[in-house]
Amino acid sequence: MYRLLFDLVLRRLDPEQAHAWSFALIRGVSDVPGLRWLVGRVLGGPPTGALTLWGRRWPSRLGLAAGFDKDGHGVLGMTMLGFGFVEVGTVTAQPQPGNEPPRLWRVLDQQALRNRMGFNNEGSAVVAERLRRLRATRRGRAAVIGVNIGKSRVTPVEHAATDYATSAGRLAPYADYLVVNVSSPNTPGLRDLQAVDALRPVLEATRVAADEATVRAGRGPCPLLVKIAPDLSDDDVDAVAELVAELGLDGVVAVNTTIAHDLGPGGLSGPPLLSRGLDVVARLRDRLGPEAVIIGVGGISTPADARGYLAVGATLVQAYTGLIYRGPFFAARISRALGVDASRSRTEV
Numbered sequence: 001m002y003r004l005l006f007d008l009v010l011r012r013l014d015p016e017q018a019h020a021w022s023f024a025l026i027r028g029v030s031d032v033p034g035l036r037w038l039v040g041r042v043l044g045g046p047p048t049g050a051l052t053l054w055g056r057r058w059p060s061r062l063g064l065a066a067g068f069d070k071d072g073h074g075v076l077g078m079t080m081l082g083f084g085f086v087e088v089g090t091v092t093a094q095p096q097p098g099n100e101p102p103r104l105w106r107v108l109d110q111q112a113l114r115n116r117m118g119f120n121n122e123g124s125a126v127v128a129e130r131l132r133r134l135r136a137t138r139r140g141r142a143a144v145i146g147v148n149i150g151k152s153r154v155t156p157v158e159h160a161a162t163d164y165a166t167s168a169g170r171l172a173p174y175a176d177y178l179v180v181n182v183s184s185p186n187t188p189g190l191r192d193l194q195a196v197d198a199l200r201p202v203l204e205a206t207r208v209a210a211d212e213a214t215v216r217a218g219r220g221p222c223p224l225l226v227k228i229a230p231d232l233s234d235d236d237v238d239a240v241a242e243l244v245a246e247l248g249l250d251g252v253v254a255v256n257t258t259i260a261h262d263l264g265p266g267g268l269s270g271p272p273l274l275s276r277g278l279d280v281v282a283r284l285r286d287r288l289g290p291e292a293v294i295i296g297v298g299g300i301s302t303p304a305d306a307r308g309y310l311a312v313g314a315t316l317v318q319a320y321t322g323l324i325y326r327g328p329f330f331a332a333r334i335s336r337a338l339g340v341d342a343s344r345s346r347t348e349v
Contacts, residue, residue, distance in 0.1 A: 003327070015104040015113070019324075023074055026328075030077035043082050043332040050339075053293065053315070054223050054250070056176055058144050060084025060335035062306060065297050065318035066148035066179065066227075070121045072130045075143050082332030087318065088127065089148030090181050093166040095123030096153055107263060111301065111325045112270030114263050119150050119187055124167035131174035147175040148227065149206075153187055160193055161201045165209035172210035173217035180206055183229035183256035185267045191229060196239045199226070203247055223250035223293070230255035230276040230298065237280055241287040251293030251315070254280045270321035274299025278312050285313025301326060303337035310338070 010018050029035045051058050063085035064078045072088040079086060098120025105114045121127065131147075134140035149171065155163040168178055180203060182193040193199055203226060210222045226249060228240055244252055255277045257267025277298030284294050296314030300306050301322040309317045323330045 011106065011108065014102070015106050016101065019068075019104070023069070023077075026077040026081065027074045030074070030080045036080055039080055043080075043329060054176065055220070056144055058084050058316070061310065061316050061338050062331060062335045063087060063144075063146070063295070063316060063318045064323075064331070065320040066090055066146075066181070067115075067117070068320050068323070072127050072134065072145075072147075075134060075145055076139055078331075079143055081323075081328055081330075082335045084335060085144035085146060085176070085316070087146035087148050087179065088131070089121070089179070090119050090150040090184065091121050091124050091127045091147060091167055091171065092119050092150050092152040093124050093163045094152040094154060095126065096120065103266070105264075105266075106324075107268070107270070110270060110272055111321070112268055112272055113321050113324065114261070114266045114268050115257070116185075116266030118153065119184065124149070124170045128170040128174060131171070135174050144176050145174070146177045146179060147171045148179040148181050150181040150184060151187060151193070157192065157198075160198075161205035164202050165205040168206045169209040169213045172213040172222040173219065175222055177223040177225060177250065178206070178210055179253050180224065180226045181256070183227050185229070185257060185259045191231075194228060194232060194236065194240065196243050199240070200243060200247070203243070203249065207247070207249075225249060225251045225253050225293065225295065227253035227256055228280070230258045230273055230280060231260055232280075234283060237283050238287060241284055244292065245288060251295065252284050252288070253295040253297060253318075254284055255298045269298070270325075271299045271301060274305060274308075278308055281309055281314050282312035300334070303334050306334050306338060 029039055064083045066087040066089045069088050075086045099116050099118035103116045107114055149164055149167040151160045151163050164180060172178055183191060193202055207224055214222050257269045258273055259267055261268045281294055281296045293315045294313055295316045295318055296309030297318035300317055300319040306317045
């Protein structure tokens with residue numbers, strides 16, 4: 001049914017407009033208790049895939065990757081669809097409109113997306129206030145929410161640490177984890193921050209600001225991760241892993257979109273990322289040991305793809321592009337499959 005709708009209607013719409021309409025529909029359904037209950041029953045959410053991490057119960061190992069819900073408008077709608085957690089963002093210290101349209105394209109023959117959005121978002125002060133209101137509700141407190149933060153376009157690279165720290169200080173009290181995004185290809189100079197000498201002060205400043213904010217809020221430290229690109233060399237992946245271990249960060253999100261394509265400007269997401277994503281996650285696990293949290297993202301379209309990431313060492317997995325091509329049952333289907341795997345493993349033990 002969804003495939004027919006996609007082929008006949010959605011693929012003929014501008015991708016960004018189709019996203020806006022679909023997201024508005026999800027949020028609208030989530031706001032109506034009866035409809036929300038019905039959708040949850042039909043989709044059958046994650047049944048047995050719960051785990052405990054950082055003192056929180058996570059309903060499923062599958063989460064929504066950053067980029068879909070940039071401003072935290074639809075966290076509850078996305079959990080309704082079967083995602084165990086939602087990563088909001090990317091959020092910047094200053095509000096910004098992003099790049100000029102067109103800036104999102106479907107790559108139909110690869111079931112991929114190409115984007116040059118440019119961190120369009122309402123800014124960390126607005127998003128923090130929205131998350132504060134969400135956390136004041138019972139459903140909002142139950143949701144597992146990560147927040148992905150990036151550098152404001154107007155901020156010079158040499159002042160990046162202060163920019164990230166500003167967002168961390170505002171958002172950490174309402175986040176179950178923070179992700180420092182230094183790997184988007186759509187903000188000039190951002191990927192240069194993946195070099196260890198440039199990355200260290202950003203992570204240090206972000207850590208201090210997040211810790212100070214959570215102390216003021218009367219809660220424990222907010223876990224901090226860094227998101228890296230698939231286009232890093234193996235040696236650079238190793239260098240980031242060493243820095244993560246040195247600074248005592250909580251983990252890594254791997255990977256972001258790739259610029260290794262000839263389709264035009266912007267980063268490519270979806271199945272073309274899967275092979276490299278698996279390689280990077282396996283490499284990180286080997287170097288970071290069993291304790292670090294690694295979130296595997298890139299190219300997950302089926303339960304087998306998600307299992308592949310977990311098999312090479314991912315703690316959690318995320319998806320976005322697969323939802324666009326597979327439809328509203330996508331997350332619940334993968335979450336159920338991972339839940340069955342977890343239940344079977346416990347039984348066998």
